[in-house]
Amino acid sequence: MKQVETKVQAGTLSAAVAGVLLWALQTYVFKDGMPQGVESLVYLAVPALLAGAAGYLAPHTSRPTPPSSGA
Numbered sequence: 001m002k003q004v005e006t007k008v009q010a011g012t013l014s015a016a017v018a019g020v021l022l023w024a025l026q027t028y029v030f031k032d033g034m035p036q037g038v039e040s041l042v043y044l045a046v047p048a049l050l051a052g053a054a055g056y057l058a059p060h061t062s063r064p065t066p067p068s069s070g071a
Contacts, residue, residue, distance in 0.1 A: 003061065010058035011051040018047035
């Protein structure tokens with residue numbers, strides 16, 4: 001099985017964490033709800049920004065160098 005690159009793992013994990021974070025904000029902070037326009041933008045922007053930032057900041061996974069031909 002091939003290794004999943006670190007940047008992909010970071011982006012995926014941060015998107016999942018964003019979902020939990022948004023649920024907690026909606027449940028405990030914004031108990032009365034947010035305006036619908038703001039809510040839709042938050043649900044769109046927060047996971048995208050977190051996944052993008054995590055993927056950008058995660059270290060690059062080096063690929064193994066192919067064996068050299070005997071020529």
